[in-house]
Amino acid sequence: MTHLKKIDRFLVWITSSVFIIALIAVFTMHETSAPLKLDIINQPMLGNYNSPVQMIVFEDLMCEECQYFATEVFPKLNEEFIKTGKISYKLIPISFLPYSKKVTEAAYCIYEQNQELFWEFLDLWFEKVPSFQVNATLQEVIQSLPNLDRLTYNNCLASKTYAITNEHNLKLAEEMIKPEVEVPAVFINGKRAPSCTYNTLKQIILAEIERNEI
Numbered sequence: 001m002t003h004l005k006k007i008d009r010f011l012v013w014i015t016s017s018v019f020i021i022a023l024i025a026v027f028t029m030h031e032t033s034a035p036l037k038l039d040i041i042n043q044p045m046l047g048n049y050n051s052p053v054q055m056i057v058f059e060d061l062m063c064e065e066c067q068y069f070a071t072e073v074f075p076k077l078n079e080e081f082i083k084t085g086k087i088s089y090k091l092i093p094i095s096f097l098p099y100s101k102k103v104t105e106a107a108y109c110i111y112e113q114n115q116e117l118f119w120e121f122l123d124l125w126f127e128k129v130p131s132f133q134v135n136a137t138l139q140e141v142i143q144s145l146p147n148l149d150r151l152t153y154n155n156c157l158a159s160k161t162y163a164i165t166n167e168h169n170l171k172l173a174e175e176m177i178k179p180e181v182e183v184p185a186v187f188i189n190g191k192r193a194p195s196c197t198y199n200t201l202k203q204i205i206l207a208e209i210e211r212n213e214i
Helices: 009-014 016-032 064-082 100-113 115-126 134-143 150-159 163-176 198-212
Strands: 045-047 054-059 088-093 185-188
Touching: 045 064, 054 064, 054 163, 064 088, 064 115, 064 198, 088 100, 088 163, 100 115, 100 134, 100 150, 100 163, 115 134, 163 185, 185 198
Parallel strands: 054 088
Antiparallel strands: 045 088, 054 185
């Protein structure tokens, strides 16, 4: 997981017994708490909007773990559950890593213009996720989208329309992902999945499908 804050390892070592007790309490609360309600109306979506099984994913587009999720886990979920209409899938990009605000705003400007191109952009972007030369890589990916209206896209970027969306998404992540923001983070029907592996998510989805008799 990629974290928003770094944990002080020395402090954790000193207070290990307290941490273990707190961890047990948090885990118990996670299992028994009511599903969270997330404000996600205008976020990018795939799948069946009316499905009773809803998956929400928080990602930072500069995150290496998110790259793994997007390239290794998501395609399997897409084939088995999203394309088949069994679930709805919503992505909430957040920006706390270096350069990610620019990339996220670019992604939203593409989504505003063409939703299909947005997902194509993500596929191309996560093939790279550069640590350096972000501007050059971003331009390279944009050049790979021939159906994108460049003038509209550039005007959208210049307007900073989605800077507020970036702030809203990060605030939402800080409220929902406890005790600190880490990505990728997956919520299924309002409850956070304990891990983002395909097998774990598949088991949760199948249980929700059975519970809702889809």
